[in-house]
Amino acid sequence: MKVSILGCYSATPRTITNPTSQVLEINNQMYLIDCGEGTQVQLRKHKIKFSRINQIFISHLHGDHFFGLIGLISTFSLLNRPNDLHIYGPKGIKDIILLQIKLSKSYTKYNLFFHELESNESELIFEDDKIAVYTIPLKHRVYTNGFLFKEKPGLRRINIDAATEKNIDVCYFNKLKQGSDLKQEDGTVIENETVTFDPLPTQSYAFCSDTVYNEEIIPLIENVDVLYHESTFLEQDIEKCIPTGHSTAIQAATIAKKANVKNLILGHYSTRYSDIDLFKKEADTVFESTFLADDGLVFKF
Structure with a gap:
């Protein structure tokens, strides 16, 4: 299982940081999770093949998580993509993308399928013979889901x-x-x-961004191999969490500990902080197996 971090900072893109986007590779399949501005540039920079991406999962309709989507869809068409593309995201994402395609007359040359989500309960949204993907309902300022990827047992x-x-x-x-x-x-x-x-052990990955501290997700992510959990703020700014719909590093670590996950990756840092090592320092006081996401980092588990 490999996680390639294309961007992991909150709010606006900068010359040195990118908004949320990452690629999960599990069982030789590749999935794009969120698509902030600049995602296609990051894909090129890190030599990730566009043609291997057939499913895109969008957590919510805040710009730093999907403003790169229309550009990527357009580029796929310019490259004469033959494969179908499936997009999973909140209700409304189809209207947003199709309006841009219609007004710019940039109709795709490939089949584009939207799977709009609106349930407040966890549900199975994608499944094939290798993997199953479930939503993880999160608490943010708008309707938001995380995603749980569970590998299916292989053959003996x-x-x-x-x-x-x-x-x-x-x-x-x-x-x-x-x-x-x-x-x-x-x-x-x-x-x-x-x-x-016996078959090789299965692996699992949970993506949880953006969200306030929410213990309701613990049963859904219990015992996962890797949890990516947002950590927008340090503890000194905890009072900003509720009004903005975000978490601190210590809150993310607490969720990881209570869910008994094996590894925690922190991300979605506020750019108000100049040293992201402070996030790990705080999280380590609660949960030891903590890693810091950063643009361009690749995690292999």
Whole structure:
């Protein structure tokens, strides 16, 4: 599992920082989460192939999380993209994008599908044979969702030495990978566990930005491998959290600890602070396995 941070700062873009956007790569599939201004430039800069992005997840309709979307959609068309593109986001995102496409007469040459969200309960919004994606309802100034990516269990793995010892033909390997026992011609049964290994462990990733401190999300993200949680403010400015709909680093760490997650990535820093190391310093007092996002960083788990 790999997380590429394209941008992780709040509010407006600067020459040295970018608003929220990141790419999650899990089980050889790639997903774009949020699309702040400048996302396509960051994708190019970090050599992430546009053609591998077929699903885009938008948390909410504040500009620093989706103002880069229409530009990316347009560029996909200019590059003669053949693949369908699916966009998951709050109700209203379809009208916003289609109005821009209509008035600029920039109709896409590929199929563009919108999946608008309005439920206040967690729901399954995307699923294939490798992964399932659920919403994480967040509390912000506008309707907002985080996203939980859960890898599905893979096939069992063949123990080549054991299979060779029992003279099992390769034509039966697929059946064994699916967990079946193998009945031989003489009627004896080779139990699956004697010639296979367990599937590789599954992984999970939770994206939670933007939100106030909200313990209601804990059951949804419990035991995830990696949690990205916004930490807009340091504790000295905690009084700004409720009116702006944001969290502090310590609040993010508290959620991580209570949810028993394995790793925490902090992000969405207010640009009022000149040293983001202060966010980790505060979070470490609550949760040790804390990492700082920064533009261009790649996390591998």
